[in-house]
Amino acid sequence: MDMMSVLRGKVTFITGSEKNAGKTTFLNYALARLRGARPVAYMTIGVDGEETDLVFGNPKPRITAVPGDIIASTDRLFSRSDGEFEYLDVFPFSTPLGRMCLARAMRPCHVEIAGPDTNDQLSVLIAAAESRGARTCLVDGAVNRVTQAASRGDAGFVFVASVRRQSFNSDMDAIRLMLDYDYVPRYDGKTGAFRVQGALTEARAAAIPKDAEAVVLEDFTKNFLSLQAWTRFRRQRRVEFEHVVPLRFVHAVLYDVSAEEIAPLVSSGRVLPNIYEGASV
Amino acid sequence: MNAARVFCDFEFLWERYKPLTPYGRADKETARFFTEAEELDEELDAVERFAKFLSGGKVGAAKLAYHLGRIPYIETASPARMDSASVFAVKKFLANAKAVFSLLPPGLASLCGSRWRSGSLFALLRKSGSDDETFHLSEAYSPALKEARGKIRVADAEIASIREAAHRRALADFGLDFRFRDFIVLDEASARKLFSSPLFFVEQHDSSRVLVRPVYGERYLEVCAAREKLVLAEKAAEDDVLASITASIRADRVAIEACRDAIRRIDVLRAKAELSLEFGLKRPRLSRAAGAIKIKNGRLLPLETRLSAEGLKYTPFNCELPEHACVITGSNMGGKTVALQTVVFLQLAAQRGLPVPADSFETPIFDAIHYIGDAGRGAEAGLSGFGLECKSLMDALPDAGRRALFVFDEFAKTTNSDEAGALLSALAEKFAAGKKARALFSTHFSGVESVRGLGRYRMRGLDAAAFSAYFGAEAGAGRGKETLPARLRMINRFMRYELLCDEGSKGTYDALKVARLLGVDNALLARAGRLLEDE
Numbered sequence: 001m002d003m004m005s006v007l008r009g010k011v012t013f014i015t016g017s018e019k020n021a022g023k024t025t026f027l028n029y030a031l032a033r034l035r036g037a038r039p040v041a042y043m044t045i046g047v048d049g050e051e052t053d054l055v056f057g058n059p060k061p062r063i064t065a066v067p068g069d070i071i072a073s074t075d076r077l078f079s080r081s082d083g084e085f086e087y088l089d090v091f092p093f094s095t096p097l098g099r100m101c102l103a104r105a106m107r108p109c110h111v112e113i114a115g116p117d118t119n120d121q122l123s124v125l126i127a128a129a130e131s132r133g134a135r136t137c138l139v140d141g142a143v144n145r146v147t148q149a150a151s152r153g154d155a156g157f158v159f160v161a162s163v164r165r166q167s168f169n170s171d172m173d174a175i176r177l178m179l180d181y182d183y184v185p186r187y188d189g190k191t192g193a194f195r196v197q198g199a200l201t202e203a204r205a206a207a208i209p210k211d212a213e214a215v216v217l218e219d220f221t222k223n224f225l226s227l228q229a230w231t232r233f234r235r236q237r238r239v240e241f242e243h244v245v246p247l248r249f250v251h252a253v254l255y256d257v258s259a260e261e262i263a264p265l266v267s268s269g270r271v272l273p274n275i276y277e278g279a280s281v
Numbered sequence: 282m283n284a285a286r287v288f289c290d291f292e293f294l295w296e297r298y299k300p301l302t303p304y305g306r307a308d309k310e311t312a313r314f315f316t317e318a319e320e321l322d323e324e325l326d327a328v329e330r331f332a333k334f335l336s337g338g339k340v341g342a343a344k345l346a347y348h349l350g351r352i353p354y355i356e357t358a359s360p361a362r363m364d365s366a367s368v369f370a371v372k373k374f375l376a377n378a379k380a381v382f383s384l385l386p387p388g389l390a391s392l393c394g395s396r397w398r399s400g401s402l403f404a405l406l407r408k409s410g411s412d413d414e415t416f417h418l419s420e421a422y423s424p425a426l427k428e429a430r431g432k433i434r435v436a437d438a439e440i441a442s443i444r445e446a447a448h449r450r451a452l453a454d455f456g457l458d459f460r461f462r463d464f465i466v467l468d469e470a471s472a473r474k475l476f477s478s479p480l481f482f483v484e485q486h487d488s489s490r491v492l493v494r495p496v497y498g499e500r501y502l503e504v505c506a507a508r509e510k511l512v513l514a515e516k517a518a519e520d521d522v523l524a525s526i527t528a529s530i531r532a533d534r535v536a537i538e539a540c541r542d543a544i545r546r547i548d549v550l551r552a553k554a555e556l557s558l559e560f561g562l563k564r565p566r567l568s569r570a571a572g573a574i575k576i577k578n579g580r581l582l583p584l585e586t587r588l589s590a591e592g593l594k595y596t597p598f599n600c601e602l603p604e605h606a607c608v609i610t611g612s613n614m615g616g617k618t619v620a621l622q623t624v625v626f627l628q629l630a631a632q633r634g635l636p637v638p639a640d641s642f643e644t645p646i647f648d649a650i651h652y653i654g655d656a657g658r659g660a661e662a663g664l665s666g667f668g669l670e671c672k673s674l675m676d677a678l679p680d681a682g683r684r685a686l687f688v689f690d691e692f693a694k695t696t697n698s699d700e701a702g703a704l705l706s707a708l709a710e711k712f713a714a715g716k717k718a719r720a721l722f723s724t725h726f727s728g729v730e731s732v733r734g735l736g737r738y739r740m741r742g743l744d745a746a747a748f749s750a751y752f753g754a755e756a757g758a759g760r761g762k763e764t765l766p767a768r769l770r771m772i773n774r775f776m777r778y779e780l781l782c783d784e785g786s787k788g789t790y791d792a793l794k795v796a797r798l799l800g801v802d803n804a805l806l807a808r809a810g811r812l813l814e815d816e
Contacts, residue, residue: 025463032461075366082512084430086410086417087369092303092354101366106417108437165487256487278457278465278493 003249003272004033011126011137012248013146013157017174021160022253023140028064029275030158034136035066039104041134043072043125044115045141063113065105070134072125073113074098083109089128093121102128113140146245156246165256172262173227175250179270180230181220182247187240190214199224205233212237219243251275282314284673285652285688289626293583298556298635301346303354304541305548315632316648316684318569324634325564327392331554332636334389341384348380349548351414357538362520363527369416371530371537372406375399376413378540381547393550395543398536405529422522429515436508443501450480451495464494553635562636565627566643571717573603574624579639581623593770596778597639598623604736606712608705608722608729609780611740612791616778617723620740621688624721625650628686645719647686651677654690666695680718681711687720694725702728709735737783743791748775771798 007030014030016023027042034040042063065071065083076098078085085103093100097114102125105111116122126137139146146157159178163171187193194212196204201224208215215237217223223230233239250271252262265271286292300306315321335342353370363371382395390396409419420427451457455475457465467475472491475481479496486492530537556562560582578597585595598620611617627637628644653673655666670692677687689708693701705722706729712720713734722729731737751771772795793806793813 028463029461075364078366079364082509084417084433084515085365086415087365088415090353090366090370090373099366101369104415107433108441254487256489274466276462276464276466276492278467 004030006248007136007138007158008034008036009135010248011139011153011155013139013141013155013245015141015146015157015159017159017161017171021162022251023160024063026158026160026251026275027138027140030138031064031069034138035068038136039068039070039132039134041070041072041126041129041132041137042113043122043129043137043139044113045117045122045139045146062110065109065111067105067107069105070102070129070132071105071111071113072100072102072115072129073111075101077112077114078103081109081111083107083111088132091116091121091124091128093118100125102132104132115139115141156248158248159250160253161250162253162255163257163262168257168261172265175252175262175265175271177223177227177230178220178247178250179265179268180227180234181223181241182270184220184234184239184241184244186244187214187216187242193240196222198222200233201225202229205229208237214238214240216240216242219245282650284654285625285650286629288652288654288688288690289581289622289629290583291626291629293586294556294560294626294630294635295633297559298552300548300552301349302352302544302548304352304545305349305552308545308549309552313633314629315634316646318567318646321567321632321634321646325631325636327550328553328557328634328636329564330389330392331550332557334386335551335554336558345381345384345547345551348377348384349544349551351377352381352544352548355537355541357534357541361527362524363530364523365416365418365519368406368418368523368526368530372403372410372416373414375403375406375537375540378544379403381544385547389547393543393546394539395547396539399533399540402529402533402536405526418519418522422526423518426515426518426522429511429518433508433511433515436504436511439504440501440508443497443504444495447480447495447497457493457495459495464492466490466492557636560638562630562638563640563642565631565637565639566641567631567646568643569646571605571645572643573601574628574645574719575601575641575643576623576627576639577641579623579627579637579642581619581626582638584619584622585638588773591766591769593773598778598780600624600738600780602721602736602738604713604734605715605718606709606720606722606734607736607738608709608724608783609738609740610724610727610783612742612776613725613795614772615740615742615776615791617725617740618690619778620780621690621721621723625652625686625688645684647684647719649680649683649685650688651680651685652688652690653677653692654688667693681715683717685718687712687718689720689722689724691723691725698726698728702726702730706730706732738780739783741777741779741781743775743794744777745794748794751775768799 014023014027031040031042070088071085074095074097075090078101084106086106087101087103089102091100091102093116095114095116100116100121116125122139126139129137159175161171161175161178163175190213192213193216194208194214195216196208199222200217205225217239219241225233247270250265252265252271252273254262254274254277259266259273259277262271262273266273295312298309300309315324351373353373355370355374356367379397382390382397385393385395406416407413408421409417411417418426420430448459451459459465466486467490469489469491472483472493475483475493482494482496483491577599579599580595580597588595600620609617609620627639627642628647628650630637631642631644632646651673653670655669677685681687689705692708693704705724705726708720709722709729710732712718713732775798793809797803797806
């Protein structure tokens, strides 16, 4: 099955395991694969698309737009682009990089994207893009923002994870955790559940009353337990999340790690290894 | 005024008043309190006419709301050169304003000052974009822009062609598919033969793999460099076009501002009319003359809604208060405070230019409304409840010589009854003798002195016959075990929320009966009753 096809016709947040995990590169790949009869839309929560990473100053891949793409960014960033745009909407909210706008690309170009800070504003952008015909919408976003923003409607997320030789075990654990979170049910509001305020740590887990019928976390980002501790905890307790966001799949970016080494995860059908990997020449 | 708003929960109504444009919302924020009879009349007349228009056709009303909801905020003091996003906003504004104007019948259009005078500017802006709500700085605006864009298109076509040729060759000769990828990661050993190929750029990815990108050649770089220059020329041409469009917008500034003002007016009136239809509000009659405050079937909407949700009956409020000072007494839980809240609620609504929830409401216009009581007040350093009341009084009293409405809810209830009665008497005397200000007092103190010009009223209180019938012969199993909501329903059932002239009755507060309804021990109440009789 072509995993990319599960993104078609849906709103999908693209999150990463770390800064420079490869989210923008994945976004470019996904856009190239998903463009078709209907326009695709893309946007971000916060600022993205600059040539260098704002935090670390590393060079960053640019977002490549083609005619028909619907893009949410700011007036200043659209003006800075080498593209030609038709403005579809201008919104009454701004970012430090200017007023939020929605525009359609009229020719191939490179764009920088910046997004709003609040989930409500993001919802407005998505609705505006949908009203302009976009059915597939990709949102670049930090994982801790996505859980709330994406808990709307049928949104889901792709987790872009680096797997490196020197941190192989912990990187694999991070992916396994992400796959396991997808099986945690949504909290249905039943009484008798113990709500964990903030992060679930070893100390907090130990302090949860034995007679609690279920343990409720706000979302998966609030789990601070290791995979092993989490698995043990899940065997002992019924865990539920207040915000549940379906995982579309994990994209594993491999460094000094072969696809065979992550084969057990790939066979789950939920992990897509290095999309940039080519066959031998 | 804030305290009065909180006292009667005016926000219940105000938050349901929803203008749809940024201008209407800004107007709402000002929370204008009309104090001129003529302006208020104009406003209420206009709201009435709008309500008639809205109720005349759902389609027209829905279209009006749709277009108002799409009006963006625009800067009228535009900079020397607007950007495309700002021009877009002007175009979207004009498109929707034009649609709004076209939906109004001539009478309403003229009432709101909606005259479409931006036809030429709109035609200029319509030269671009796929519809009236998009904006594209198109080539139709400038030959220079057309020329630059034409050349960019040629460059883009050549760039695409070079890339496609390189991708085809990479796929055919090396099995490398770059259609969806900017680079491909390959095992280093397997990619060794690419190292010396001029077709690929190879760099290390990790210790055993390399990252391969296609090299598109000299011509590609030349075209890209030329394209960069063309984009600069395009930007310069765009700047010229934007400067010219900005000049046209500035030239039309007066018309745009008039259009904006009309839109704000339409939006405000539509939202008020919508609210009026939603709650069945009626036009109040306000006058500068110091007439009576008359309410027929006035409804305190927040209370009515809450009671309805709890399955309790709500009794609309009626009154006619001609005096400059009125004291309202009555049973505990008999509706004294609600009576004052209803007056304030209606007065605030009316002077915000809204119809009111009453069959009729006649009232003078006030310059201010002062509430003196403890509802909704937080603690203030060093002040007790009585201290806070005194502070409110001191803040408000300078207005006692003006057209102001003073509302005293259970003033001084926390101090001893003799002194409280004396204080209330002094205040009542002061306002009763005044010519402009009005004061309404609710109190359970019976010692307020009668002075000339003071109106005395009481809430009717418990229906003694119904109460006795219920607690007398029919008293049966299960009585006394009701839940609090059930007890509140009982009070609601037996209490008569009517305002009567107090003809000097001694005053019964039904405290023992209310206590009984609330479930206080019967033996204790019987003893209290005997003590009362002994006195």
